[in-house]
Amino acid sequence: FPTSTYVKLWADTQRELDIMLQREREEFLQPEEDREKAMKMLATAYIQYLDIFRKLEEAHDHLIHQQKRAAVRQVLDGVIGRILEIKKEMVALEKSECHHMEDILMDLQRVPEDIDIPIPKYFVKENLTILQDREKFLDEILLNAGLLEQEPVAAMTLEEGIKVIQVAERARQGRAQAAFMKRIYLEEKRQSQKGDPQMSKNPDDAATCIQKVWRGYRQRKETEKLREEEMVFLGMVIIPFIFSSRFQSLPPDLEAMSSLQRGAGKATVLQGEVKKREEPSFRHELRQTEGSHIKATLQDQISQCFIECRHITGRFPDYPPESTGGSKTIFIEKHPEQVAEELAAKREAERREKQKNGKEQKERPAVKKPPKVGKQIVDDSWKMGPSNFLSILEEGSSQYKVFWENRDNRSDFLQDHDPELIKEGEREEVEDEIRVQVDEVMQEKLLKLKQAVDGETGTSKAGKGEKVRAARWEKGGSVSIPCPVMSLACRTIDSLYQELAEAGLLIKVKNVNLSDYFGYYDCLRNIPCQPGVQPMPSIPEVRQLVALYGILPLGSQTVHENAPLVKSLLLAGPAGVGKKMLVHAICTETGANLFNITPSKIGGRYPGRDGLMMLFHMILKVGKELQPSVVWIGGTERLYSKGAPKGEEEMNAKRLARMLPPFLRALKPKDRVLLVGTTARPFDADLGPFCKVYQKIILLPKPDYLTRCGKYFMSSSWLFLLFKHYILQRGGALTKLVNLDCLAQVSDGFTQGHIVDVVQTVLSELRLLQMPRRPLRTAEFVTPLARHDPVYKEEEETFQ
Numbered sequence: 001f002p003t004s005t006y007v008k009l010w011a012d013t014q015r016e017l018d019i020m021l022q023r024e025r026e027e028f029l030q031p032e033e034d035r036e037k038a039m040k041m042l043a044t045a046y047i048q049y050l051d052i053f054r055k056l057e058e059a060h061d062h063l064i065h066q067q068k069r070a071a072v073r074q075v076l077d078g079v080i081g082r083i084l085e086i087k088k089e090m091v092a093l094e095k096s097e098c099h100h101m102e103d104i105l106m107d108l109q110r111v112p113e114d115i116d117i118p119i120p121k122y123f124v125k126e127n128l129t130i131l132q133d134r135e136k137f138l139d140e141i142l143l144n145a146g147l148l149e150q151e152p153v154a155a156m157t158l159e160e161g162i163k164v165i166q167v168a169e170r171a172r173q174g175r176a177q178a179a180f181m182k183r184i185y186l187e188e189k190r191q192s193q194k195g196d197p198q199m200s201k202n203p204d205d206a207a208t209c210i211q212k213v214w215r216g217y218r219q220r221k222e223t224e225k226l227r228e229e230e231m232v233f234l235g236m237v238i239i240p241f242i243f244s245s246r247f248q249s250l251p252p253d254l255e256a257m258s259s260l261q262r263g264a265g266k267a268t269v270l271q272g273e274v275k276k277r278e279e280p281s282f283r284h285e286l287r288q289t290e291g292s293h294i295k296a297t298l299q300d301q302i303s304q305c306f307i308e309c310r311h312i313t314g315r316f317p318d319y320p321p322e323s324t325g326g327s328k329t330i331f332i333e334k335h336p337e338q339v340a341e342e343l344a345a346k347r348e349a350e351r352r353e354k355q356k357n358g359k360e361q362k363e364r365p366a367v368k369k370p371p372k373v374g375k376q377i378v379d380d381s382w383k384m385g386p387s388n389f390l391s392i393l394e395e396g397s398s399q400y401k402v403f404w405e406n407r408d409n410r411s412d413f414l415q416d417h418d419p420e421l422i423k424e425g426e427r428e429e430v431e432d433e434i435r436v437q438v439d440e441v442m443q444e445k446l447l448k449l450k451q452a453v454d455g456e457t458g459t460s461k462a463g464k465g466e467k468v469r470a471a472r473w474e475k476g477g478s479v480s481i482p483c484p485v486m487s488l489a490c491r492t493i494d495s496l497y498q499e500l501a502e503a504g505l506l507i508k509v510k511n512v513n514l515s516d517y518f519g520y521y522d523c524l525r526n527i528p529c530q531p532g533v534q535p536m537p538s539i540p541e542v543r544q545l546v547a548l549y550g551i552l553p554l555g556s557q558t559v560h561e562n563a564p565l566v567k568s569l570l571l572a573g574p575a576g577v578g579k580k581m582l583v584h585a586i587c588t589e590t591g592a593n594l595f596n597i598t599p600s601k602i603g604g605r606y607p608g609r610d611g612l613m614m615l616f617h618m619i620l621k622v623g624k625e626l627q628p629s630v631v632w633i634g635g636t637e638r639l640y641s642k643g644a645p646k647g648e649e650e651m652n653a654k655r656l657a658r659m660l661p662p663f664l665r666a667l668k669p670k671d672r673v674l675l676v677g678t679t680a681r682p683f684d685a686d687l688g689p690f691c692k693v694y695q696k697i698i699l700l701p702k703p704d705y706l707t708r709c710g711k712y713f714m715s716s717s718w719l720f721l722l723f724k725h726y727i728l729q730r731g732g733a734l735t736k737l738v739n740l741d742c743l744a745q746v747s748d749g750f751t752q753g754h755i756v757d758v759v760q761t762v763l764s765e766l767r768l769l770q771m772p773r774r775p776l777r778t779a780e781f782v783t784p785l786a787r788h789d790p791v792y793k794e795e796e797e798t799f800q
Helices: 002-025 035-063 064-092 102-107 128-144 158-195 203-234 237-247 252-277 283-313 328-332 336-362 390-404 419-454 460-478 483-490 493-502 537-555 557-562 579-590 608-625 636-640 646-663 687-693 721-729 738-748 752-762 765-769 779-786 794-800
Strands: 568-572 593-596 629-634 673-679 696-699
Touching: 002 035, 002 390, 035 064, 035 102, 064 390, 064 537, 064 557, 128 493, 203 493, 252 336, 328 608, 460 673, 493 608, 537 557, 537 568, 537 579, 537 673, 537 696, 568 579, 579 593, 579 629, 579 673, 593 608, 608 646, 608 673, 629 636, 636 646, 636 673, 636 687, 646 673, 646 687, 721 738, 738 779, 752 779
Parallel strands: 568 673, 568 696, 593 629, 629 673
Antiparallel strands: none
C-alpha cells in the first residue's frame, strides 16, 4: 500500500499549519477596531483551518505507522478545537450562527463545498470492536424483552407445499411443450420456404436489405446522441440520465471515489495488522541504565531548590504532599525568584488592606456619585480571546520537526514502532516511579535540615487535615439522600444499562450519516431581509452547525475538555425536515448511546420527583461510564408549555423540565454527554426558561428547489437530488418519462419526510416488479403528494 503519498500530504499540511500559526501570532494578538476587518480575518482563518483539518484527517485515515498516526491525531485534535474557538468568536462578533463568506471564498478561490465540516473516521474506527459488542448486547436485551421487531416466518402446511410444487412443475412442463412446438413450427416453415422458388433472393438483394436495416439503426443512434448533447448544452436535461443510459460504468469522478474507498479499505486492513504487533517495552532497560543517574539528578535539583528558597525567603519551604504531585510541583510551578516576588507582593497587599480598613473605621464612608454617562469610555475594539489549543498545535509542530520531518521513510516497509520514541515516552514513566522514592528520601532530609538549621520541631499537620476530612465525611453522611438514588451505588453499569433498555429509554441508533442530510448552498442569502429577522439557514449550514456543536466535541475527549463547552442543543423546524434523522446521525458518527426521555416514553415508569431523580442519576451514571452519550427529548416544547398543567402527563413534563438545569450543571467538561431537544412548535413554549436550557438553537429549513431537483454535475453532488436519491434507494429506475423539474416545482413547500413517504407509497413491491414493463411516470407521484399538507410561508415565518 503506497503510504508515501500521505506522508507527503502530512508534511505539506504541517508547513501550512506553521504558516497559520505565524499569522495568528502577527494578526490576532493586536486589538482590531474595525469589526468587518476582524470578521474577515476570522473567516479566512476558519476556512484555512478547515482545509488543514480535511488534509490531516485524510492523512490520519491512510497512514499505517501507529506512532505517526498518534502524532497526526494530536495535531488533528488541536485543529478541531481551534476551529471551534474561531467559530465562537465569529458568532460573538456577528450575533449570528450563519455567516456570509461568499466573498472570502471567492478571494481564496474556493467553492462553498470547501467549508463543509469533514467527520473524522477515527471517532468510530478506534472503538469499533467495543461498539459492535455493545450493539450485540443491546440487541439481546431488546430481543429478550420483546422490544425488537423480528420478521415473522410464515409456516407452510403440507397441502400448501404440495400445491406450490405442482404449480412449478406444471409451469415447467408447459414451457417445455411450448418450446418443442415452436421448434416444430419453425422447422416446417423453413422446409416450405426452401421448396418455393419465389421466396429465395439473390445475394445482392439480401445485402441491400441488411445495409438498409443497419444504416437506419446507426443513424437513429447518432441522432439520439446529438439530441441528448444539444439538450445538455441548453441545460434542459440532467446529465446523470445520459450516464445511466449510455454507460455501464460510473463517471470518472465517481470512479476516482470508488478507487479511494478501495484504498481506504486496504489501509484499514494494514492498520489492523500493525496494531496486532506487540509494542516492545524498555522500562526494565531504562531502570538498569539510567535509573541511578535520574535519581541523583532529581536529588541535586531538589536540594538546590531548598537552598535557593532559604536564601531568598529566609526559611526552608514545606515539602509538597504526594496528593499534589510531590516534588514535581516544585519544577512545574515557579522559580525561587518568582516565589520571592509573589511573597513580597502579598505582604505589601496585606499591609495596604490593613491601612484601608483602619481608615474606614475612623472615617465615615462618603457616598460615591455615579459617573456621568458622557464621560464613560467604551472600548469597541475586538481582540482574540485566549486559546487552549494553540499550545497543542505548537507542541505537535515542534514534535514533527524533531522526530518526523527529516526521517527517511523509504526503508520502513514493515511500518514498525520506533524504539527511540517508545523510550522517550517510557522514560517519563520511569522518572515518575523514581521520583516517588526520591520524595521519601528528600522529605526526611528536609525535616533534618529544618531541625538542624532553623530549629523547627517538625510536627506534622497532616493528621489534622485527615481528621477534618473524616469529620466532614461523618457530617456529610447524615445528609438525607433519597433511598432510590442511594440504591444505584450498589448496582453495576450492565444492570442499569439493561433496565434503561428494557424500559425503552435506551434505544437502538439508526445507521444514518450526516452526509445523508442532502442539500445545496443557498446562493440567494445575500438578498436583504426584514430588519431584525435572521434568514433561515440553508441545509449545508445546518450540517455544519450540527457537526460543530454536536459531533466534533463528542467524538474527541481532548476537544470536549478544552473547547467551548456546549451541553445542550435544540433542533427546531416543521414536521418532516429531518430533526430525528440528525439526532441519529450525531450518534452514528460518534458511536454514542441514545437515551430517549420524551415524556410520552417515560409514561408511568418513573412517577413523581423521586422517580425522575433516580432516572436522571441512572442516565448520568451510564452515560458518563459509556460515553459519548446523547440524551434526546422529542417534542420538548411540551415541557415548557404556557399555562398550568391540566393532567398527570403535563405534570410529569413540568417535573422533567425542572430536572434539566441540575442535570446540565452536573455535566463537566470531561463528560461527553449532550442534551438534544427537537421541536416542531417552539412558539407554543414559554420562551424564557425554554431558551435558557438550550445553549444552541438550530432552525431546520424545508428543501429548496435546487435540493429537490438539482441541475449540476460536480463530482458526486448529483447524488444530493432528493427525488433521484430516494427513487434509486427504493429500487426504482429513472427514465425520460420522469420529469424531475416538474416534480421539484410541484413539491415546493413539502419537506424531506413528505418526499420519502411519497416515494415509498408509489414504489410498492408490486410496482417494482412491473418496472421493466411499465416505467415510472411523473403523474404517479402527484396524487400521493397531494395527500400531504405543505409548509406554508406563514408557518415558516413563525420560526424566524
